[in-house]
Amino acid sequence: MATYIGIKGVQIPTVSSDPSNLTAGEVWYNTTSNTLKAYGAQGTGAWASGGALPTVLNQPGGAGTQTAALGFGGYSKPGVGFSVDTYSYNGSSWTELADMDEARYALGGLGTQTAALGFGGHFGGIPTNLDIGTEEWNGASWSDVDDMDEKKENCVGAGTTTAGLCMGGDTGPTGTMIANVDIFNGTSWVETTELNTARRSFGGTGTTTAALAFGGMPPLNTLVESFDGTTWTETTEMNTGRGQIGAAGTQTAALGFGGEPDSALTETWNGSTWTELADLAEGRNGLAGAGAGPTSALAIGGEDTAIVASTEEWAIPDATKTVTSS
Numbered sequence: 001m002a003t004y005i006g007i008k009g010v011q012i013p014t015v016s017s018d019p020s021n022l023t024a025g026e027v028w029y030n031t032t033s034n035t036l037k038a039y040g041a042q043g044t045g046a047w048a049s050g051g052a053l054p055t056v057l058n059q060p061g062g063a064g065t066q067t068a069a070l071g072f073g074g075y076s077k078p079g080v081g082f083s084v085d086t087y088s089y090n091g092s093s094w095t096e097l098a099d100m101d102e103a104r105y106a107l108g109g110l111g112t113q114t115a116a117l118g119f120g121g122h123f124g125g126i127p128t129n130l131d132i133g134t135e136e137w138n139g140a141s142w143s144d145v146d147d148m149d150e151k152k153e154n155c156v157g158a159g160t161t162t163a164g165l166c167m168g169g170d171t172g173p174t175g176t177m178i179a180n181v182d183i184f185n186g187t188s189w190v191e192t193t194e195l196n197t198a199r200r201s202f203g204g205t206g207t208t209t210a211a212l213a214f215g216g217m218p219p220l221n222t223l224v225e226s227f228d229g230t231t232w233t234e235t236t237e238m239n240t241g242r243g244q245i246g247a248a249g250t251q252t253a254a255l256g257f258g259g260e261p262d263s264a265l266t267e268t269w270n271g272s273t274w275t276e277l278a279d280l281a282e283g284r285n286g287l288a289g290a291g292a293g294p295t296s297a298l299a300i301g302g303e304d305t306a307i308v309a310s311t312e313e314w315a316i317p318d319a320t321k322t323v324t325s326s
Contacts, residue, residue, distance in 0.1 A: 012036070046278045047266070050298065050311035051093040057083065057301035057309065059244070061109025061157075062288025063116040063137075066298045066313055067091035069290040070113045070137065073121060075105040076307060082124045086137070088113060089290075089298065089311070098141045104131050106201075109288065110157030110164045114139035117161050117184060120169060122153045130172050134184070136161060146188040152178055156204035156213065156247075162186035163208045165227075168216070170200040177218075181227075183208050196232050197223055203247030203256045205293065210251040212269070217243025220260060224274075226251060238274050240265055244285040246302075248314075249293020255314065257297070260285040262304045266314070268294045280312055 013019075013028045029036050053071065060074030060083070069089040075082050082103035087094040100118060107121030116137040123129050130151035135142045148166065155169030155178070164184040170177050179198035182189045195213060202216030202223075209229035215221065215238055222237040242259030249255050252271035257280055258264065264283035267274045280299060287302030297314035301307070 044277050045294070045314055045316040047280050047299070047312045047314050049281065050313040051089065052311060053087060053094050053301055053309040054096060055083075055085070055309060056307040057085075058303045058307045059105040059107075059286040060288045060301055061107045061116075061118045061121075062290045062298075062300050063109050063111040064089075064113040064290045066291040066296045066315075068113040069298050069300070070109075070111075070116050071288055071300045072100055072109065072116070072118055072137070073104050073107050074288075074301060082122075086142070089300075094311070100135055100142050101144060102131070102133060102135070106153040107131070108155040108157035108166050108169070110159050111137070111161050115161045117145075117157065117164055118142070119148060119157070119166055119184075120152045120155045122172075128172050134189070146184075148182060148189050149191065150178070150180065154200035156202055158204045158211050159184075159207050165204070165208055165211055167204050167211070167213055168195055168199050168202060181232075193227075193230060193232060196225055196234060197221075199223070201243040201245070201260070203245045203254070203289070205247050205249045205254045206251040212251045212254055214238055214247070214254070214256055214269070215242045215245045215259065217260060224269075236273055238267055239276055240267070242285075244287075244302075246287045246289030246297075246299050248289045248291035248297035253293045255289075255291070255293045255297045257289065257299055257314070258284050258287045258302060270294075282308065282310055282312070284308060
């Protein structure tokens, strides 16, 4: 059996009063109360206001974590105002960085704050102006890399710049939904197993060998599919169907938030079931998501009755807990 000293390399500290200035993961034994205690995330979590984007932005790409996020592309007015902007978030405020090569919205995004991909999307003008291009971010600038095989918008990204997924989407004004899934291997896109149900604007998390696709449209649906690198398998559905939803996390620990129609709902996934948690302060769709999932996430921009610049941060607060055993 594993022991604390075997895992941590030190014994559990013994103290007469609870220590101050705690950090998550600390464990101690209080001799006054004769209790074993630990400090870490407690409760189900809540949303709090973060730093606002420099401009209102709908349907941008997103990547990274709650304290090191990237937002790129999108639009500031329906049908016009397509953005090339790139913004970096440090956990409190956004900073504008180098522009994308091409202005677009409804694009897919994946990766980290310093290594991201933006692909597909809509670049304005007539409704058929869909993008086939992929741009890669290295932390300082964007560069064009391998084009996708098919022009599409509202596709969903997950993974990294060397092992990334582009899932689903649509081909524009005809409303043709796409089930195609492609893998980016760091150099080029390669087609892999299709989704069971063609759809767009759903939530996507995970990796090329352990991915999750949930929700989507049209119509607004609750469908959830899990990918093992070879096969997509339908699993437990969400409680409420939504499209243009924000997402964060992994295949077995995900968070889905917001979505069409201007929803504030938040649901968490534990690998087998969905549970509704605290709502966003502002219901919205077309938002980008970033973060680790149920313990830490970021909701970026989007639209309710108007396009917004607001950012919301999801967190489970740390607190002291008495450890009991049986």
